Amino acid sequence: MFSGKKLKYLMYYVTGVLILLIALNSVMKSFGTKHIKYSTFEKMLSEKKIEEVQIRDNELVIVPKSEKDVEKKILYTANIEKQNISTLLDRLKAAGVNYDGPVKNNNPFMNFFLEWILPLLVFMIIGRIIFGSMEKKMGSGVMSFGKNNAKIYAENETGKTFADVAGQDEAKESLVEIVDFLHNSEKYIKIGAKLPKGALLVGPPGTGKTLLAKAVAGEAKVPFFSLSGSSFVEMFVGMGAARVRDLFKQAEEKAPCIVFIDEIDAIGKSRDSGMGGGNDEREQTLNQLLAQMDGFDASKGVVILAATNRPEVLDKALLRPGRFDRRVIVDTPDLKGREAILKVHSKEVKMSDDVNLESVAKATPGAVGADLANMVNEAALLAVKKGRKAVIQEDLEESIEIIIAGKEKKDRIMSDREKRTVAFHEVGHALVAALLKHTDPVHKITIIPRTMGALGYTMQLPEEEKYLVSKEEMTDKITVMLGGRAAEEVEFNAISTGASNDIEKATQTARNMVTIYGMTERFDMMALESVSNRYLDGRPVRNCSAQTEAIIDEETLKIIKESHGKAIKILEDNRELLTAISERLIEKETLMGDEFMEMVNGVFPEESSKNENSEISLDKEEQIEDTKDTKEEQQN
Numbered sequence: 001m002f003s004g005k006k007l008k009y010l011m012y013y014v015t016g017v018l019i020l021l022i023a024l025n026s027v028m029k030s031f032g033t034k035h036i037k038y039s040t041f042e043k044m045l046s047e048k049k050i051e052e053v054q055i056r057d058n059e060l061v062i063v064p065k066s067e068k069d070v071e072k073k074i075l076y077t078a079n080i081e082k083q084n085i086s087t088l089l090d091r092l093k094a095a096g097v098n099y100d101g102p103v104k105n106n107n108p109f110m111n112f113f114l115e116w117i118l119p120l121l122v123f124m125i126i127g128r129i130i131f132g133s134m135e136k137k138m139g140s141g142v143m144s145f146g147k148n149n150a151k152i153y154a155e156n157e158t159g160k161t162f163a164d165v166a167g168q169d170e171a172k173e174s175l176v177e178i179v180d181f182l183h184n185s186e187k188y189i190k191i192g193a194k195l196p197k198g199a200l201l202v203g204p205p206g207t208g209k210t211l212l213a214k215a216v217a218g219e220a221k222v223p224f225f226s227l228s229g230s231s232f233v234e235m236f237v238g239m240g241a242a243r244v245r246d247l248f249k250q251a252e253e254k255a256p257c258i259v260f261i262d263e264i265d266a267i268g269k270s271r272d273s274g275m276g277g278g279n280d281e282r283e284q285t286l287n288q289l290l291a292q293m294d295g296f297d298a299s300k301g302v303v304i305l306a307a308t309n310r311p312e313v314l315d316k317a318l319l320r321p322g323r324f325d326r327r328v329i330v331d332t333p334d335l336k337g338r339e340a341i342l343k344v345h346s347k348e349v350k351m352s353d354d355v356n357l358e359s360v361a362k363a364t365p366g367a368v369g370a371d372l373a374n375m376v377n378e379a380a381l382l383a384v385k386k387g388r389k390a391v392i393q394e395d396l397e398e399s400i401e402i403i404i405a406g407k408e409k410k411d412r413i414m415s416d417r418e419k420r421t422v423a424f425h426e427v428g429h430a431l432v433a434a435l436l437k438h439t440d441p442v443h444k445i446t447i448i449p450r451t452m453g454a455l456g457y458t459m460q461l462p463e464e465e466k467y468l469v470s471k472e473e474m475t476d477k478i479t480v481m482l483g484g485r486a487a488e489e490v491e492f493n494a495i496s497t498g499a500s501n502d503i504e505k506a507t508q509t510a511r512n513m514v515t516i517y518g519m520t521e522r523f524d525m526m527a528l529e530s531v532s533n534r535y536l537d538g539r540p541v542r543n544c545s546a547q548t549e550a551i552i553d554e555e556t557l558k559i560i561k562e563s564h565g566k567a568i569k570i571l572e573d574n575r576e577l578l579t580a581i582s583e584r585l586i587e588k589e590t591l592m593g594d595e596f597m598e599m600v601n602g603v604f605p606e607e608s609s610k611n612e613n614s615e616i617s618l619d620k621e622e623q624i625e626d627t628k629d630t631k632e633e634q635q636n
């Protein structure tokens, strides 16, 4: 850190030393001496009390003779009176006083050296030692201002291996080559193969990019230099570029090694995206980075890894051959991957034998490695809180909910009326889901409010990982989303604000059916908006006229109206069941899937054959497994 703090310490030290030296010198001079008047000296001389006299500069140093009257140890000094000096010597001789002639023992250089230079040297050495140890503790050099002060983290051993990274097999595969290169670079150099200078790890936050980079260094047993892109930008102009230079210098000294630049989008943002003018500092830093990457010799064994979750904003120059020409995709893990990650992390905690990680993985679609690691830890904390010796399944399930829906908010009190509304709303979702064919089974219904804003929720879990969603599934999904509000209408003949989130999601899904997936007769397979092209605020870009947009709205509304009608019909036809389940939910606050299905099956014994796909769309996002309900007043 180029902080004022250390500079301040140094200033204090220097002034302190100087004051101390001055004080010491004056004390030393006056120590054991006593200044007397010249007349007193003359008196002493005539009384023969003087043994010896030294003449120094313009002072007399007098050594007294007797121990009785005057203590022998004390020297006296007196100012010389110039007019008396010639007679003084004669008088001294006559009195039989030894005298040391003028200037003898009086090399001014020697004096100056002894009084100032030598102590200064001593203090400087002490200072070095003190600040040296401070430097080690605080990270960078006090004595070297202006040099690199970046937070470069250098690790000689990361201690991570590929075994620590689960569920990213493809990413690992493409990084194995880099490990091999760092291990035996001669092999490659001999054949004349040019190795990639850098690889870009691309993926959403928490998927294990940093972990992978460390694992590469760990596997290759080389040092790991890491630096975060955002730490470049906060600096003064020019500092970022200096840091880059310094980083590469250090890396070349330590080669073979890995240089890891995290969040590279912070510096590598496209230079011509020009929002609100350029950022000079960032641009300079980026240019320096590009220059360094071109300039250094890859055969030395420095491999640069960078990570980003926004590859689309990166400057094209960064992605050119010879720079980050390799992309390693680190994606959100699938079911198998999640299970593997859970396995890795559950090694660190004591788990009871009957824990079923697969079912935990099933319940957490969309969770990334960091979530899962967090979840396992949360479960361990719960186990401790409940005084258990090992984590059991229940802890894991509770921790899933903590991660997904925020911690249970026990202190929030709902009025009975509110509770009733929420219960019917949730059961509305669940019942519609249970009675439609192309839906995911209900896992849990609860009306316990959560900190994240849901007053209750219905959790549906897919039976298996799905990558394709059929048209029927999409319309049924919309119907389920609208089932909450429909139940309120059927039961209370009134509506509340609690369905805002449902409405938003349902509308979005319906619109996507019209504009992206070609699921309406009216537009057939015409693409009406493109997924890759979005406005800066994330709104999709429509490739159509204003008239067509009006028709899109019409079509969307049609889908929603149909689904809404369907939901109402289902619930009206099963009003007794709706009421019965809702009453049970109000009483118990949480209903598990099997309990719920038991009640449903009491009325519809053979209800469970699902899943026949016909029209299919590619969509992963639509696997929203829970329907959260928010009350507007709660969100504020």
Ligand code: ADP
Binding pocket: 164, 165, 166, 167, 168, 203, 204, 205, 206, 207, 208, 209, 210, 211, 212, 307, 341, 344, 368, 369, 370, 371, 373
């Ligand atoms: P990113 O850099 O992609 O944002 P990190 O590498 O920092 O994610 O991951 C954060 C933490 O999450 C890791 O330290 C690790 O504990 C856990 N984690 C993430 N992905 C994985 C994975 N694939 N396997 C095991 N643990 C993971």
Ligand code: MG
Binding pocket: 209, 210, 211, 262, 307
């Ligand atoms: Mg990271």
Ligand code: ZN
Binding pocket: 425, 429, 481, 484, 485, 498, 499, 502, 627, 628, 629
């Ligand atoms: Zn709802």
